[in-house]
Amino acid sequence: MKVWGKYSSTTPDHGAIIPGIVDKLKITGGARLNGTVQIGGAKNAALPALAAVLLTDKPVELQNLPGVRDVRTMLRVLEQLGASVRPVEDRCSGVHVKRLASFEAPYDLVKTMRASVLVLGPLLARYGRARVSLPGGCAIGERPINLHLDGLRQMGAEVSLEHGYVEASSQRLRGIHFNFPIKSVTATENLMMAATLAEGTTVLGNAAQEPEIRDLAEMLISMGAQIEGAGKDEITITGVTELGGTSHEVIPDRIEAGTYLVAGALAGEALELVGCRPDDLEPVLQQLRQTGVPIVVEGKSIRVEKAQHLEARDLRTAPHPGFPTDMQAQYMALMTQAQGTSLITETIFERRFMHVGELQRMGADIRIDGHTSVVVGPGRLTGAQVMATDLRASASLVLAALVADGVTVLDRVYHLDRGYEFMEKKLCALGAQVERIR
Numbered sequence: 001m002k003v004w005g006k007y008s009s010t011t012p013d014h015g016a017i018i019p020g021i022v023d024k025l026k027i028t029g030g031a032r033l034n035g036t037v038q039i040g041g042a043k044n045a046a047l048p049a050l051a052a053v054l055l056t057d058k059p060v061e062l063q064n065l066p067g068v069r070d071v072r073t074m075l076r077v078l079e080q081l082g083a084s085v086r087p088v089e090d091r092c093s094g095v096h097v098k099r100l101a102s103f104e105a106p107y108d109l110v111k112t113m114r115a116s117v118l119v120l121g122p123l124l125a126r127y128g129r130a131r132v133s134l135p136g137g138c139a140i141g142e143r144p145i146n147l148h149l150d151g152l153r154q155m156g157a158e159v160s161l162e163h164g165y166v167e168a169s170s171q172r173l174r175g176i177h178f179n180f181p182i183k184s185v186t187a188t189e190n191l192m193m194a195a196t197l198a199e200g201t202t203v204l205g206n207a208a209q210e211p212e213i214r215d216l217a218e219m220l221i222s223m224g225a226q227i228e229g230a231g232k233d234e235i236t237i238t239g240v241t242e243l244g245g246t247s248h249e250v251i252p253d254r255i256e257a258g259t260y261l262v263a264g265a266l267a268g269e270a271l272e273l274v275g276c277r278p279d280d281l282e283p284v285l286q287q288l289r290q291t292g293v294p295i296v297v298e299g300k301s302i303r304v305e306k307a308q309h310l311e312a313r314d315l316r317t318a319p320h321p322g323f324p325t326d327m328q329a330q331y332m333a334l335m336t337q338a339q340g341t342s343l344i345t346e347t348i349f350e351r352r353f354m355h356v357g358e359l360q361r362m363g364a365d366i367r368i369d370g371h372t373s374v375v376v377g378p379g380r381l382t383g384a385q386v387m388a389t390d391l392r393a394s395a396s397l398v399l400a401a402l403v404a405d406g407v408t409v410l411d412r413v414y415h416l417d418r419g420y421e422f423m424e425k426k427l428c429a430l431g432a433q434v435e436r437i438r
């Protein structure tokens with residue numbers, strides 16, 4: 001299936017009826033899913049890769065970019081900073097920051113996507129100055145950026161918070177030994193990028209080990225950076241004086257793939273995911289297999305079908321290679337249909353159970369006990385009007401609606417569009433009944 005043609009930072013969400021009008025999805029439950037779904041590039045790899053372009057004055061080509069709202073927002077942040085951006089065509093775009101036009105990532109953009117903070121490290125390292133709006137609160141948790149700022153301060157940057165902005169300046173950053181008190185994905189990425197142009201060697205201890213970090217390091221190394229240990233607990237970066245251009249293909253989205261795996265486990269007859277990287281999904285594959293979901297991995301493809309005997313299994317989210325928090329809500333939707341009681345404990349974000357109330361509205365038997373949700377299944381779900389509160393919560397409501405009796409109307413679909421490309425079209429191509437309405 002051809003996924004898309006051409007888009008730029010200002011293209012409205014795919015399928016949006018009228019830009020600015022909040023769309024809904026109307027989902028009629030009960031269809032069996034059959035066929036092949038193409039997995040797109042990873043949002044959480046594309047965003048740091050785009051920020052890394054700021055580290056060089058040479059052109060950079062990025063391939064396999066996902067057509068999601070967050071990528072368009074990051075392209076707008078780069079354009080705002082002075083980048084020339086070639087519209088994305090067939091998932092590729094050329095970005096070139098010959099000269100900076102501004103040091104500022106404005107509130108209007110950062111408030112819609114906190115990952116904009118990823119421009120902080122590259123701007124400081126390359127230009128010695130940055131003004132980035134503080135991201136502010138988030139539905140799933142406090143999400144402070146103190147670790148990003150602590151690391152940059154230790155590298156020699158002057159950092160202050162003024163009028164809702166991080167104001168940062170520095171001579172040439174210097175290498176440090178920084179131990180993260182807790183693993184942080186974007187803080188690891190920000191400091192790794194900053195360290196590529198710093199004086200001397202940086203060692204990041206207790207670093208995050210997500211596949212997206214390994215992908216970013218691969219891109220930086222292809223630009224001339226010296227990095228060892230990305231994907232492991234300790235990363236060593238030896239600073240260089242300048243970085244060159246490159247052409248980099250973003251890795252497939254393991255969370256999008258995980259979401260379609262759950263769709264297959266709930267309603268699949270014969271569903272095949274193509275264009276994946278199964279190794280990156282190992283924690284998810286293991287957990288789903290334990291619940292009884294039939295899964296066959298072959299090269300870059302994964303076949304999945306509805307589990308005949310779906311067993312409840314407890315889950316605890318954890319940094320990679322633990323079970324990803326970005327799959328917790330989707331797994332909960334699956335557990336509403338499993339035999340028995342499952343305890344789902346969220347250890348990364350303190351408020352990542354916003355989907356529970358909406359799943360309860362659909363008839364799910366779930367109660368929250370602190371950081372653990374107790375799910376009793378199998379329950380009969382019925383279609384209802386529900387509200388998306390964040391990206392992964394909205395995905396779990398779409399999954400629940402696929403097996404609910406009747407029609408579900410999911411409001412605030414813009415949350416879903418942030419991280420899923422053409423979800424309704426992909427599901428319809430598999431036989432589901434999903435329609436974007438106003």
Ligand code: EPZ
Binds near residue numbers: 145146349350
């Ligand atoms: C990344 O967010 C992802 N976003 C998130 O995906 C993902 O949920 C998260 O990592 C965890 O896997 C992107 O990559 C763009 P963290 P990030 O810093 O980096 C605390 C999705 O659905 N913390 O690893 O912001 C923080 O509050 C999104 O695609 C600090 O205390 O997450 C959290 O409790 C949602 N101080 C924990 O660390 C800091 O300076 C881990 O967060 C930074 C983080």
